[in-house]
Amino acid sequence: MRQRIARTIGGVALVALVASGAACSGSGGDDGAAGGEACGSKIAFFGALTGSSAALGINENNGVKLAVDKYNKANPDCKVEQVELDSQGSPDQAPQLAQQAIDDEKILGLVGPAYSGESEAANPFFSDAGLVHITPSATNPTLAQQKWKTFFRAVGNDLTQGPAAGKYIKDVLKAEKVYVIDDQSAYGVGLADEVKKLLGAAVVGSDKVQGEGKQTDFSASVTKVKSSGATVLFYGGYYQEAGLIRKQLTGAGVTATLVAGDGVNDPAYIASAGQTAAEGTILTCPCQPAAKAKGNFAADYQALNGVAPGTYSDSAYDAANILLAGIKAGKTTREGLLEFVKGYTGEGVAATYKFTETGELDPAQVKIWAYKVTGGQVVPDQEIPKS
Amino acid sequence: MDFNGLFSNFGELTTTGLTQGAIYALVALGYTLVYGVLKLINFAHSEVFIAGAFAAIWTWSALGLNQDSVVNGVGSIIMYLGVAMVVAALASAVTASVIERVAYRPLRKRNAPPLAFLITAIGASIAISELFGIWTDRRPEGVPNLISIKPLFTIAGTPIRPIELLIVGSALVMMVGLDIFINRTRFGRGIRAVAQDPNTAALMGVNKDRIILLVFIAGGAMAGVAGLLYDIRIGALSYSVGFLLGLKAFTAAVLGGIGNLRGALLGGLLLGLVENYASGLIGSQWKDFAAFAVLVVLLMFRPTGLLGESLGRARA
Numbered sequence: 001m002r003q004r005i006a007r008t009i010g011g012v013a014l015v016a017l018v019a020s021g022a023a024c025s026g027s028g029g030d031d032g033a034a035g036g037e038a039c040g041s042k043i044a045f046f047g048a049l050t051g052s053s054a055a056l057g058i059n060e061n062n063g064v065k066l067a068v069d070k071y072n073k074a075n076p077d078c079k080v081e082q083v084e085l086d087s088q089g090s091p092d093q094a095p096q097l098a099q100q101a102i103d104d105e106k107i108l109g110l111v112g113p114a115y116s117g118e119s120e121a122a123n124p125f126f127s128d129a130g131l132v133h134i135t136p137s138a139t140n141p142t143l144a145q146q147k148w149k150t151f152f153r154a155v156g157n158d159l160t161q162g163p164a165a166g167k168y169i170k171d172v173l174k175a176e177k178v179y180v181i182d183d184q185s186a187y188g189v190g191l192a193d194e195v196k197k198l199l200g201a202a203v204v205g206s207d208k209v210q211g212e213g214k215q216t217d218f219s220a221s222v223t224k225v226k227s228s229g230a231t232v233l234f235y236g237g238y239y240q241e242a243g244l245i246r247k248q249l250t251g252a253g254v255t256a257t258l259v260a261g262d263g264v265n266d267p268a269y270i271a272s273a274g275q276t277a278a279e280g281t282i283l284t285c286p287c288q289p290a291a292k293a294k295g296n297f298a299a300d301y302q303a304l305n306g307v308a309p310g311t312y313s314d315s316a317y318d319a320a321n322i323l324l325a326g327i328k329a330g331k332t333t334r335e336g337l338l339e340f341v342k343g344y345t346g347e348g349v350a351a352t353y354k355f356t357e358t359g360e361l362d363p364a365q366v367k368i369w370a371y372k373v374t375g376g377q378v379v380p381d382q383e384i385p386k387s
Numbered sequence: 388m389d390f391n392g393l394f395s396n397f398g399e400l401t402t403t404g405l406t407q408g409a410i411y412a413l414v415a416l417g418y419t420l421v422y423g424v425l426k427l428i429n430f431a432h433s434e435v436f437i438a439g440a441f442a443a444i445w446t447w448s449a450l451g452l453n454q455d456s457v458v459n460g461v462g463s464i465i466m467y468l469g470v471a472m473v474v475a476a477l478a479s480a481v482t483a484s485v486i487e488r489v490a491y492r493p494l495r496k497r498n499a500p501p502l503a504f505l506i507t508a509i510g511a512s513i514a515i516s517e518l519f520g521i522w523t524d525r526r527p528e529g530v531p532n533l534i535s536i537k538p539l540f541t542i543a544g545t546p547i548r549p550i551e552l553l554i555v556g557s558a559l560v561m562m563v564g565l566d567i568f569i570n571r572t573r574f575g576r577g578i579r580a581v582a583q584d585p586n587t588a589a590l591m592g593v594n595k596d597r598i599i600l601l602v603f604i605a606g607g608a609m610a611g612v613a614g615l616l617y618d619i620r621i622g623a624l625s626y627s628v629g630f631l632l633g634l635k636a637f638t639a640a641v642l643g644g645i646g647n648l649r650g651a652l653l654g655g656l657l658l659g660l661v662e663n664y665a666s667g668l669i670g671s672q673w674k675d676f677a678a679f680a681v682l683v684v685l686l687m688f689r690p691t692g693l694l695g696e697s698l699g700r701a702r703a
Contacts, residue, residue: 050525052625184672205392208672216621216628219403220666220674223396240527240625247622251550253536272623274529275455376455 038332039078042106043068043323045316046097046122046133047114048089052213053238055268056312057089057114060136062305063316064111066297069304071324080327083107087118089238090212094121102129108337109133109323111316115263116140116187126150132338134323136316139262139286140190144358152341152359154319154351155312156286156366158187161261162194164368164384165284169232169259170199172370172382173282177204179230179256181221181245183211183237191261192236204228209245211237218245222252230256238263243272250277257282265311270376281373282381287311288367289380293349318348393667398545400663406551406620408659409558413613414636415643415651416565417483417606423646424582424602427501430508431490432610433633434515435483439611440624441519442478443471444528454529454623464533468553472615479611483603486511492596512633519626527625530618554616561609562652569648574601582646631675638682644692653693657681 045064047057061084068082085101087093094113101107102125110126110133113119119138126133127148134152135143141159143151169175178199182192188211196203205228207221222245225233233249233256235242242264249256250273260269262285270278290309291298297317301309326340345354354362372381393400414436421429447467458464490511494503534553538546569575580588581598589595617632618624639658643650658678665677689695 052525052527052627054525207666208670210672210675213625213627214631215671215674216623216625217407218671219407220400220663221671223399223403223667224392227392227396227399243527244621244623251532251536251622252548253538268526271529272527274532274622276457276532 038080038327038330040081040106041108041327041332042081042083042104043320043327044083044085044101044104044107044110044112045320046085046101046110046112047087047118047137049084049086051088051090052240053089053115053211053263055239055266055310056137056263057086059266059310059313060111060114060316062301062307063136063309063313064320066301066304067317067320067324070300071328075328080324081106085110085112087113087115087122089115089118091117091121094118095125098122098125102126102131107131108327108332108334109341111136111319111323113138114312115185116143116190117185119143120186123148123151130334130338132323132334132341134319134341136319137262137312138187140186142186142190144360148359150338152319152355153361154315154322154348154353155361156363156368157360158191158194158261160363160366160386161284161286161368162191163198164370164386165191165234165259165261166195166198168282168284168370168384169195169234170202173232173257173259175230175232175257176202177228177230178202178232178234179204179225179228180206180234181225181236182206182208183235183241184208185211185237187261187263188236188238190236191263192234195234195236204230209237209241211241213240215241216244218248219252221245222248222254225249225256226252226254232257232259234258235260235264239266239269240272243269243274243278246273246281247277259284262286262311265371265378267310267378270373270378275376278373278376283371283373283378284368284384285311285371286366286368287315288350288369288383289371290314292380294347295349297349314348314350318350318353321348322346322353388668389670390668393664396667398543400667401660402545402547402551404660404663405656406554406659407662408639408656409555410613410617410620410655411632411636411639411658412652412655413558413561413609413616414632415640415655416562416609416648418637418640419643419645419648419651420578420602420606422640424578424599425491427491427504428508428637429486429491429603429606430505430633431486431511431515432483432606433629433636434512434519435479435486435607436610436614436617436633436636437516437519437624437626437629438482438614439475439479439607440614440618441523441528441626442611443475443615443618444530444624446471446474447531452531454531456531458531458533467531467533468615468619472612475615476608476611479614480604480607482515483607483610484600486515487600487603492599512629516626516629523626525626527623529623530621533619550619554620557612557616558652561612562648565605565609566648568605574598578602635678638678641692642682642685644694647692647694650692650694657693 072079141157182188259282265283265285293314331337331340370381639654643654
């Protein structure tokens with residue numbers, strides 16, 4: 001209840017902010033209502049910027065920031081503004097926030113929503129409103145199967161990531177006993193199910209925990225993993241719980257290797273688990289190492305944000321650039337920009353972008369990487385070959 | 388239903404359940420003490436717990452430990468634990484007494500309706516929790532590895548680790564200490580007197596405000612120690628965990644019979660066990676369901692809780 005009250009208060013404050021912003025631009029006397037004006041257009045980032053899973057959202061928001069910053073330096077007399085919509089990663093927050101974006105006529109497109117659960121809640125609103133959005137990180141496969149008109153995904157989905165993680169467990173770790181835990185979120189369950197499907201009889205047991213910071217004591221799950229004799233634990237969920245599970249496993253003397261997906265692929269995981277416990281964890285991701293991004297991306301990002309790029313910083317940067325390219329090309333209505341993204345083909349820093357009918361990234365462009373926690377850092381291990 | 392899993396893991400589920408239950412019990416004491424004396428549910432007690440838990444972590448980091456440091460030597464481990472325990476208990480006791488002075492006493496002086504106490508408690512709880520959220524950037528903070536993970540000995544095939552022994556042991560020691568304090572000392576007699584009949588107690592020369600403050604301090608100190616035990620058990624702390632833990636501890640207090648100290652211990656341990664057995668039998672997603680379903684069912688048959696007798700009616 002407490003969280004809900006805090007959120008409601010936050011929501012009211014945000015609405016007030018947006019309303020005052022709208023009032024200002026109204027008094028400026030421009031007829032923004034119909035769109036059609038590149039200058040003063042907005043693109044929004046939709047994802048967690050605070051809360052228990054904010055690290056990935058912040059990586060992405062900083063990527064969008066860099067794209068907008070570059071655009072505005074190149075077009076100093078016709079700037080584009082960035083709006084930050086903080087969902088705290090919560091599906092409960094998403095519809096209200098989506099409506100807020102839709103009500104701001106100046107917002108022509110979004111980067112996000114960042115996670116699968118909030119996508120399920122927000123995307124129907126965007127589809128009805130015809131507001132294009134490119135997610136740089138929501139990887140649940142079913143998101144593309146809902147016939148939403150405005151959904152695009154700049155990375156691969158869990159139908160490629162899940163089996164790849166399974167394959168790594170089977171071929172590289174050569175595990176014969178695997179335990180699977182998920183956090184009951186759209187993302188966690190989807191990913192865990194794909195891993196279970198690939199590993200089949202090697203999965204000796206499974207359990208479900210609570211995400212979003214709701215559970216901190218995982219002793220029952222730890223007991224089960226321990227007695228199952230599994231040498232690998234796969235976790236479908238986000239980094240904070242993954243870190244606590246790893247820490248408590250180690251605390252109970254369990255040495256099984258933890259394998260997890262892109263939701264855990266962030267230094268925040270190591271902070272949560274502690275360096276000693278985190279060592280050796282395998283993290284998969286449909287994202288290439290940030291250092292492999294083309295051009296000066298890493299250096300520019302560091303210069304603007306004061307931190308090195310993290311997981312999905314590059315795909316968020318690319319997604320923002322696709323939207324900005326549309327605005328630059330004069331697509332300054334929501335319909336125009338949507339059509340532009342549909343037909344888009346182009347080179348980004350992380351991949352070459354081209355979308356399928358359902359808004360998925362062209363499968364030929366999807367790369368899955370395995371990373372390993374080594375010496376307190378998430379270090380690229382190897383690219384996992386697609387079957 | 389995984390009966391096989393439950394039986395083969397029964398020992399371990401029991402020890403970890405009792406460990407978690409001991410922490411619930413220590414926090415439950417605060418609810419039950421305040422309720423016994425004031426007939427008030429101090430919803431801000433969850434933040435009294437959080438204050439102690441953060442105080443312990445910050446003490447360790449002030450002593451130069453972070454979550455990756457490894458401490459060797461029994462002497463220094465006891466030193467680190469002891470210092471942090473004192474600081475945590477102090478921090479929580481101070482937080483509890485500030486809440487009492489700022490939020491509750493003014494309302495009492497003005498004879499405010501019970502609803503005002505309830506909402507001011509919730510208000511204080513959110514305000515303090517948000518304060519910790521801002522101070523910590525809403526990020527979890529890690530706990531150093533103070534205690535060895537090697538099992539000390541095994542009972543019927545179940546390994547007993549030092550951490551479990553420490554948590555259950557210190558919870559029991561504190562419980563017994565509190566019981567003696569309430570039942571055998573002059574201050575304890577004052578507490579019982581105010582719980583029974585505040586006005587008569589005042590006529591007999593008991594300073595009611597001082598007794599109430601004492602109750603908050605005693606409950607706070609227990610919660611502070613619980614915070615430290617929570618830290619070393621879970622391994623990390625985030626500002627928002629107090630809410631659910633507070634709710635569970637409150638549940639434990641009601642389960643055992645609110646106002647009854649031994650009931651709080653029984654309720655806490657029972658709740659920890661039920662949660663773990665349900666996790667083992669059905670799956671961890673049923674943990675909270677089981678805890679609260681047991682509460683509802685038990686209250687159906689015993690509305691006063693397991694031990695049911697209030698602090699006020701305890702024999703003087």
